[in-house]
Amino acid sequence: MIPDFFIRQAMGLLSPAGKRARLSVFIFHRVLPTPDPLFPDEPDAEQFDRIVSWITTWFEVIPLDAAVDALKTEKLPARAAVITFDDGYADNCTVAMPILLKHKISATFFIATGYLDGGRMWNDTIVESIRAFQQNMLDLSALGLASYRTGTIEEKRHTISAILDKTKYLAPADRHHATQEIARLTRSQLPDKLMMTSEQVRKMRQAGMQIGAHTVTHPILSRIDLSTARDEISNSKTCLENILGEPVTLFAYPNGKPGEDYLPEHARLIEAAGFHAAVSTAWGSAGAATDLFEVPRFTPWNKTRLKFAFRLMGNLLALPPACTSASPPSKDWPSTPD
Template sequence: MEQKGAGETLQGFEKAALSMLEPLASLFWPGGRRARLSVLIYHRVLPSSDPLMPGEPDAAQFRWQMELLARYFNPLPLAEAARRLWEGTLPPRAVSVTFDDGYADNVEVALPILQQVGVPATFFIATGYLDGGWMWNDKVIEALRRMPDGELDLTEEGLEVCSLSNTADRLTAVEQILARLKYLSWEEREAQAQVLAQRCRVPLSNSLMMTSSQVRELHQAGMEIGAHTRNHPILASLARVSAEQEIAASKAWLEDLLGESVRLFAYPNGKPGKDYLQEHVDIVRGLGFEAAVSTAWGVASSRSDPWQLPRFTPWDRTPSRFMMRLLWNYRSVGVPLRED
């Protein structure tokens, strides 16, 4: 059955399911002192679906998700939502939308939808990739997309022989290689990804990531801008001084670009105790950020650590399941909690 936007008429099961979920949202998602905040993570919003990026929504899917948030929830900018959570003034069914990394489609595809629907969002920018850069994972994906059918021997690069006979094979190869490279040092990761990009012998576009002017466009449109390091390293793999430089440099660059303080930070990769450590939380706090987000699953409560707020990715493909996911996730307060 074809799904329409939440602002249009949903048919059959979807309409009935949403009508039952709406009162549940009001009943189990209170405001005030008992309020909880759901923070959603996005990276890209594609013009159309891409079989090599099945976790990224296309424009149509993103639109009905935002329409549902606007209709059934209370979307707030993250800085305001975090402040009101601790003050005990958060409205019921509060939710904040965030984007990581700084892809150009955030401006070209997502921003018009956010403006039309009336949902604010926060964009965490890895500043080192602006104005023509490529993140290592995107180099891997595009290289494997463009390789000819057959087998790809990557044993000389310390990887495996990959079958590229069809789209499913290519997706499997993407997932395996990304997993193998993810926790290498930043330099090793970049070098391996660049080797793959060179082997595909097709020039990569310089418009994948935002330009500096697009970051300003988001800001001028009333969207929040947060820092996300310069080069998106796994902070736990760096010496403390290098980690502090990565965080501080992205904050300073954005503040110079925007002419105002940058108050929010997102940890790259974001798993507490694995991708970043307590020392990095201390750095973020010391640099004057008012709040920071991880990728620990769950929702935030008044007991949540302001510099380690949990987030989750909404991957559901139908409106009723998307709503149910938000409600189910509300049951789980993410860790770590702040020390009283």
């Protein structure tokens, strides 16, 4: 087994301090209390604790706002890293935060404010509808979709992935209609406590976590008009500032693929709204030349220590795409919309 010392040295060579520094930004969505058979790749508490242990051993974990300032002044420490979460799931507070505090680090949590206090994201309506469905076939042809097998866990997993792929890029009203119809057709009792409460957001901030905006309803910004996009961006900022009583200066693009999910004009809208930086889901690491409104993020999907480390080394060498070019293919948790 390769000792941590050598992995840390390699990370330091790829990510030195100062002008040649590279910033690794990790992205997560959920941390479950126990494994979910429907989504075996979604990290549970035990796995997340292990991942955080690797990260804190190999990297210097710093808050995102401090990392942004250090990028601007070319004063990043060697092996600099940031941990982020998207969407605002309640388990970020109840499961992930205690693990972060155990390791004496903070993370930045990007909140889709329209789902606080009992809301449910569109993707979770689909996921939980299929999870609860008791029959072997689900006919969605009336929605312009297909008939899907749902008799086993594996079939449900493939069905969820297929439906999410088909609905993600629909216009918001069409997507809402489709998800509500799927819930109606499956006759499912859907959970209403998946997302954080406003009080949990305050609790996380009081514990030293950072809070950022992620729009109100998690639209694909490139699929809505600029006026609506401006409202989604600014209203999420205002909502969080009202909850926290302090400025919110960090933003995460919904879905986050440069040139596909957001465009240069959206980056400028975010800057005009008073944010200091924004993160995408493009792979790669950030350096002195990185646009602070297109900071890349990446988390290896490997579950073993060395493969996780080697994947991170490769990511430190990757050049992330700008929002005018196509991004690399994503291997994201299938139950989340980013």
